[in-house]
Amino acid sequence: MVRLKLTTVLPVIFLFVFNSSALQANPKLIVIISVDQLRRDRVTDDLPGALGMLSRQGRVFVDSELNHAITSTCPGHSVLVTGVTPGRAGIPGNTFVDQQTFQERYCVDDENNAHQVIDSDHNRSPVNLRASTFGDWLKDRYPQSRVFSVGGKDRAVITMGGHKADGVFWYNQSNGKFTSSGYYMKSLPGYIDKFNGTDPVVDGHLRDIPGTWVHPAGTYRQDDYDGESSLFDRSSGHPLKDGDGDTVFNRIYRSPVIDTQTIKLANIIIREESLGEGENPDLLLLALSATDTVGHLYGPRSSEAEATLDNVDNILNELIAGLEKKLGLGNVLVVLTADHGVAELPEYMTENGSNSCPSQGRLSFVPIIGQIYWSIYRDYTHPFDMPGELVKFTGQQLTLSREYLAENMLDPAQVLATLNEALTGINIVKRTWTQQQIRAGKGKVAALLRNSLTHDRSGDLTIQLHPDCVLTIGGGTTHGSVYDYDRNVPLIFYGWGVQAAKVSGTAHTIDTGPTLANHIGIAAPPDLDGKPLDLLSTSDENDR
Numbered sequence: 001m002v003r004l005k006l007t008t009v010l011p012v013i014f015l016f017v018f019n020s021s022a023l024q025a026n027p028k029l030i031v032i033i034s035v036d037q038l039r040r041d042r043v044t045d046d047l048p049g050a051l052g053m054l055s056r057q058g059r060v061f062v063d064s065e066l067n068h069a070i071t072s073t074c075p076g077h078s079v080l081v082t083g084v085t086p087g088r089a090g091i092p093g094n095t096f097v098d099q100q101t102f103q104e105r106y107c108v109d110d111e112n113n114a115h116q117v118i119d120s121d122h123n124r125s126p127v128n129l130r131a132s133t134f135g136d137w138l139k140d141r142y143p144q145s146r147v148f149s150v151g152g153k154d155r156a157v158i159t160m161g162g163h164k165a166d167g168v169f170w171y172n173q174s175n176g177k178f179t180s181s182g183y184y185m186k187s188l189p190g191y192i193d194k195f196n197g198t199d200p201v202v203d204g205h206l207r208d209i210p211g212t213w214v215h216p217a218g219t220y221r222q223d224d225y226d227g228e229s230s231l232f233d234r235s236s237g238h239p240l241k242d243g244d245g246d247t248v249f250n251r252i253y254r255s256p257v258i259d260t261q262t263i264k265l266a267n268i269i270i271r272e273e274s275l276g277e278g279e280n281p282d283l284l285l286l287a288l289s290a291t292d293t294v295g296h297l298y299g300p301r302s303s304e305a306e307a308t309l310d311n312v313d314n315i316l317n318e319l320i321a322g323l324e325k326k327l328g329l330g331n332v333l334v335v336l337t338a339d340h341g342v343a344e345l346p347e348y349m350t351e352n353g354s355n356s357c358p359s360q361g362r363l364s365f366v367p368i369i370g371q372i373y374w375s376i377y378r379d380y381t382h383p384f385d386m387p388g389e390l391v392k393f394t395g396q397q398l399t400l401s402r403e404y405l406a407e408n409m410l411d412p413a414q415v416l417a418t419l420n421e422a423l424t425g426i427n428i429v430k431r432t433w434t435q436q437q438i439r440a441g442k443g444k445v446a447a448l449l450r451n452s453l454t455h456d457r458s459g460d461l462t463i464q465l466h467p468d469c470v471l472t473i474g475g476g477t478t479h480g481s482v483y484d485y486d487r488n489v490p491l492i493f494y495g496w497g498v499q500a501a502k503v504s505g506t507a508h509t510i511d512t513g514p515t516l517a518n519h520i521g522i523a524a525p526p527d528l529d530g531k532p533l534d535l536l537s538t539s540d541e542n543d544r
Helices: 010-019 050-057 073-082 134-141 154-161 190-196 245-253 257-272 290-298 303-327 346-351 365-381 402-407 412-424 435-440 444-451 509-520
Strands: 029-035 059-061 095-098 103-106 147-151 167-172 177-179 282-288 332-337 391-394 397-400 429-434 461-465 491-495 501-503
Touching: 029 073, 029 154, 029 303, 029 509, 050 303, 050 332, 050 491, 073 134, 073 154, 073 509, 095 391, 095 397, 134 147, 134 282, 134 509, 147 154, 147 257, 154 167, 154 282, 167 257, 177 190, 190 257, 245 257, 257 282, 257 290, 257 303, 290 303, 303 332, 332 509, 365 391, 365 412, 397 402, 397 412, 412 429, 412 461, 429 435, 435 444, 491 509
Parallel strands: 029 282, 029 332, 059 501, 147 167, 147 282
Antiparallel strands: 059 491, 095 103, 167 177, 332 491, 391 397, 397 461, 429 461
């Protein structure tokens, strides 16, 4: 296949020829929607709301996927807007160990505690993000453009919002309010204070939610399926308002309510900030989280997951229809994508004869960590030191303490060999990778791991499990692997100047930012890893 390469200017010229009477020189509003944990196979033409409409009327890259190995939320959102790999962006995972300090870091924490979250003791900012974003490029070209990012998770909206956003807001599970960081603003706008209320359940945005979440039976399997988490009950209706405040706010976070409230707040931001009504294009970034928080508990084939996706379908339908009515049909440019996919429940795979994990079931990572640390304690830190002083485990990566190695005159290669021996003796471990092996490796997996590699933040040893092996505490499922079920996600463009088509061939989520920049004719950094996708051709061939 031949992938068309367009200049920065050509799309703008084409738009005037294509439909000069209906379209402006720029879209009024660009909306990037990331639906957390949304696998590509879950977005189909027959869905009745926005997801089905986008699938039928948008430009659908039918082979779209992630182009990196550590398939978690923070790196998955960073690539959508930076156009560079998570490794280059400095975001190897949701958490990482700083090799210089040997301290575990959260991907959007603030190392110097300089930017405190409003009404919280936490510190959050994009300082760990070592790349600029599409929103940054837009504001460089059009300083009056407005950029707002809103969603359920701080790590999603901050990485998407970037360094120059006018507002970044997320849900605080501890108090049920949407909040922001001192990096972006000193205090919340009055309209968000009003939305939150003094107590969200009493006089704020949660006052009208039901006491329980009731959903219909699923298409794929019965409710209350073996292997689902029992944390908030395994069958309809799931309690929402029972218990103290912390419990209520946590339950809401793990239900479709969090997405509904995100869209409600987004509509308020659109109105109060007059998005799309200026001379230059504005940008709204939406990070819908319930598909992930629900999916972890019950799996992608559960009745809960179906109901959550139906809710996304409905609320996005109302949002997009409202924007097109307000700003004019064709004047809104929409992108729908995701940060990662997810594995099926092991029990579901086993029942259907598709589980290729050697254990044929779920596993807890607690005994695996115990086995790793015992080997380190036995060979290196016994009798006075704990194994955690030499090795830290985060995600599926292990990092060695440079200071401990030096003080105890230990050979790092020998320690890594010990870890490798311990790990490869576990039947679910396919292999391990040192950073040197990742850099020199051949084949698809090595290339994906290289794209996730940040030299000073990635682990010294990365664990690759066999396909379908799910490590959890309790029931439910997870993601994070190099395999297709975690990497195959939707990528759909719709609206301003986009030619609807089903497009086969290579397309990655990392292409999103470069594609948007190319399509509206703004400059992007010259050395991006992502490439502009063709949004105009009627051809179904779109390969590099």
